[in-house]
Amino acid sequence: MTQRISINPITRLEGHGTIEIFLDDAGDVERAYFQVPELRGFETFCLGRPAEEMAQITPRICGVCPTAHHLASAKALDDLWQVEPPPTAVKLRELAHNAFMFEDHTLHFYYLGGPDFVVGPTAPRSKRNILGVIDAVGLDVASRVIGIRRAVRQMLETMMGKVIHPVFGVPGGVSRGITEEERQRFLEIASEAVEFARFSLTVFDQVVLENKANLELVVDEGYQHRTYYMGMVDRQNRVAFYDGDVRVVHPNGNEVAKFHPREYAQHIAEHVEPWSYITFPYLRKIGWAGFVDGPSSGVYRVAPLARLNVSDGMATPLAQAEHDRMYETLGGKPAHHTLAFHWARLVEALQAAERMQALLTDADIAGRDIRTVPTATPSEGVGIVEAPRGTLIHHYWTDPQGMLTKVNLIVATNHNAAPIAMSVEKAAKRAIHGGQVDDGLLNLVEMAFRAYDPCHACATHTLPGRMPLVARILDRRGELLNVIRRDRE
Amino acid sequence: MSAGELHTTAIAASAAGVRPIRAQDMLAGGIIVGLGNPFLSDDAVGLAVARRVHETLALPGIELRELATGGVELIETLVGFRAAVVIDAIQMEGGTPGACQLVDLRAPWPVLRAGSSHEIGLLEGLALGRRLGLAVPYFLRLYAIAVADPFTFGTRMTRAVEEAVPHAAARIAAEVRGELSRHSSQTGLA
Numbered sequence: 018m019t020q021r022i023s024i025n026p027i028t029r030l031e032g033h034g035t036i037e038i039f040l041d042d043a044g045d046v047e048r049a050y051f052q053v054p055e056l057r058g059f060e061t062f063c064l065g066r067p068a069e070e071m072a073q074i075t076p077r078i079c080g081v082c083p084t085a086h087h088l089a090s091a092k093a094l095d096d097l098w099q100v101e102p103p104p105t106a107v108k109l110r111e112l113a114h115n116a117f118m119f120e121d122h123t124l125h126f127y128y129l130g131g132p133d134f135v136v137g138p139t140a141p142r143s144k145r146n147i148l149g150v151i152d153a154v155g156l157d158v159a160s161r162v163i164g165i166r167r168a169v170r171q172m173l174e175t176m177m178g179k180v181i182h183p184v185f186g187v188p189g190g191v192s193r194g195i196t197e198e199e200r201q202r203f204l205e206i207a208s209e210a211v212e213f214a215r216f217s218l219t220v221f222d223q224v225v226l227e228n229k230a231n232l233e234l235v236v237d238e239g240y241q242h243r244t245y246y247m248g249m250v251d252r253q254n255r256v257a258f259y260d261g262d263v264r265v266v267h268p269n270g271n272e273v274a275k276f277h278p279r280e281y282a283q284h285i286a287e288h289v290e291p292w293s294y295i296t297f298p299y300l301r302k303i304g305w306a307g308f309v310d311g312p313s314s315g316v317y318r319v320a321p322l323a324r325l326n327v328s329d330g331m332a333t334p335l336a337q338a339e340h341d342r343m344y345e346t347l348g349g350k351p352a353h354h355t356l357a358f359h360w361a362r363l364v365e366a367l368q369a370a371e372r373m374q375a376l377l378t379d380a381d382i383a384g385r386d387i388r389t390v391p392t393a394t395p396s397e398g399v400g401i402v403e404a405p406r407g408t409l410i411h412h413y414w415t416d417p418q419g420m421l422t423k424v425n426l427i428v429a430t431n432h433n434a435a436p437i438a439m440s441v442e443k444a445a446k447r448a449i450h451g452g453q454v455d456d457g458l459l460n461l462v463e464m465a466f467r468a469y470d471p472c473h474a475c476a477t478h479t480l481p482g483r484m485p486l487v488a489r490i491l492d493r494r495g496e497l498l499n500v501i502r503r504d505r506e
Numbered sequence: 507m508s509a510g511e512l513h514t515t516a517i518a519a520s521a522a523g524v525r526p527i528r529a530q531d532m533l534a535g536g537i538i539v540g541l542g543n544p545f546l547s548d549d550a551v552g553l554a555v556a557r558r559v560h561e562t563l564a565l566p567g568i569e570l571r572e573l574a575t576g577g578v579e580l581i582e583t584l585v586g587f588r589a590a591v592v593i594d595a596i597q598m599e600g601g602t603p604g605a606c607q608l609v610d611l612r613a614p615w616p617v618l619r620a621g622s623s624h625e626i627g628l629l630e631g632l633a634l635g636r637r638l639g640l641a642v643p644y645f646l647r648l649y650a651i652a653v654a655d656p657f658t659f660g661t662r663m664t665r666a667v668e669e670a671v672p673h674a675a676a677r678i679a680a681e682v683r684g685e686l687s688r689h690s691s692q693t694g695l696a
Contacts, residue, residue, distance in 0.1 A: 062659035077545050160638055
């Protein structure tokens with residue numbers, strides 16, 4: 018008899034999900050499905066609207082990645098109107114994006130991923146949160162997190178207006194520059210950000226690398242998938258967040274594709290499953306072979322570790338040194354360790370802070386030439402940035418008046434949807450044997466997918482809010498055998 | 507300067523031109539916060555009711571803020587105010603769309619934003635703020651409006667929820683007027 022287990026709700030993640038686990042006759046895991054409810058009508062809502070509104074609409078999809086959506090949209094609008102922003106405008110956009118990446122990555126480590134390591138995966142749930150982190154690392158660290166985040170957010174608000182109502186990127190540039198006084202003030206914040214990012218890596222050293230149990234968890238085979246990887250790189254094939262070509266590497270690390278954003282559809286196809294509202298992108302040339310890894314499966318991963326895996330290195334010196342140290346510890350490049358996404362995230366936070374500093378050291382960023390006014394007739398435009406959670410694609414089609422006729426968004430959690438399903442299944446297999454469900458099932462499953470920092474509100478255009486987690490265990494016939502709940506608290 | 511020597515709260519705040527707000531600072535003023543997404547049908551109800559409450563009270567010095575997320579950003583928004591009223595949407599099985607309820611902050615509550623899971627929830631955030639010595643409001647009311655459809659993109663709420671907005675706003679305004687009036691001439695710091 019096959020059994021079926023479902024898990025619902027998932028804490029500290031946007032959206033609302035259910036995990037259903039089917040057991041075989043021996044009581045072992047046959048398949049696990051990660052489901053999220055649908056948020057309806059996004060395309061219908063957009064069609065017929067002026068394309069330039071997308072830079073204001075898309076940041077509101079879920080509110081977690083507003084800056085990344087805003088800038089992907091601004092780039093799609095540049096492409097739509099075939100206009101090149103002036104260098105100062107590009108620098109300002111890149112500054113905003115790096116500030117957001119730093120702030121978001123930092124928040125994730127301390128508030129979301131951190132509790133699993135800092136407090137420990139087996140700690141009681143009441144301790145596996147930011148308050149548990151404070152107990153473990155002290156008030157001062159928490160004060161620093163709040164303080165640096167606040168400073169960076171205020172910088173972003175000065176540049177862009179309210180974070181959830183960005184009025185910044187426009188076709189051909191930005192709506193507002195910065196003054197020389199602001200440049201100098203922001204440079205101080207960037208310098209603090211660099212120091213804080215370095216500090217975060219020392220915290221990671223202490224709580225993960227110097228803790229045998231945590232390090233074993235990171236390198237555990239149960240948390241690895243040998244997949245393809247995708248991410249944006251600059252002209253030297255270094256990690257790039259704002260602009261560049263998209264590179265794909267084989268599970269052995271060799272480049273298999275490198276393409277301009279406009280060519281994404283030639284490389285990415287989307288698989289549909291009847292049990293999920295999310296589509297599952299895969300590499301078109303490799304093909305869909307199911308929820309499996311390996312060279313013959315088109316499943317690929319995006320987000321911090323994927324970006325580092327596809328690159329030849331980091332774009333900044335301090336981050337490069339940390340990159341080298343990470344791969345040395347993990348046994349080479351590419352690394353397939355899902356829990357190492359947390360480490361890569363901190364290396365990226367350091368690059369983001371260093372880029373902020375470098376951009377603000379250039380006096381030209383306070384220049385006045387911030388927009389090229391578009392004059393072409395729009396028809397189709399693509400914009401890609403690397404959001405904290407991975408490659409973010411905006412693709413718009415319009416009539417000659419610039420009114421939207423078609424919209425396609427592929428967000429980070431879409432790209433990672435198949436790997437997340439695979440990771441959840443692997444974690445479930447680790448925790449369930451002979452029909453006996455380990456008490457740590459929910460924690461193991463949570464850790465598996467939290468490493469990706471998924472945002473299902475965005476991926477499914479679904480309900481943002483506190484995500485409850487319910488595990489439903491069913492037999493092969495779909496008969497419910499057990500329900501493990503974690504309701505909102 | 508090494509990372510260990512940093513005291514970033516003070517440094518970053520001064521770098522950004524604002525002073526850090528600690529518990530020992532004088533709390534002042536009041537704030538009404540609406541949580542929600544204006545493009546997600548009923549999810550916008552918290553924003554609509556908050557605007558109406560603010561308009562109805564018309565108290566000088568009482569601020570109005572709209573937020574899309576309820577985690578750290580909400581806590582940062584509330585810091586420095588003596589009194590805060592937060593209005594969110596709530597999804598309840600069998601709930602009457604448009605029904606307004608005062609949420610017991612000590613109990614589990616399935617509000618859509620103030621219980622944000624991507625960051626931290628309101629209760630967790632308040633506890634964090636107190637632990638860090640931040641000046642969190644001593645008067646805090648969380649109201650939740652039951653919704654029917656927070657899943658469909660659109661700028662119109664469902665009829666029952668839309669019709670409930672003035673009633674919910676009137677009730678909330680009546681219940682918080684006394685407390686907010688006491689702070690209406692003061693200015694918040696957040």
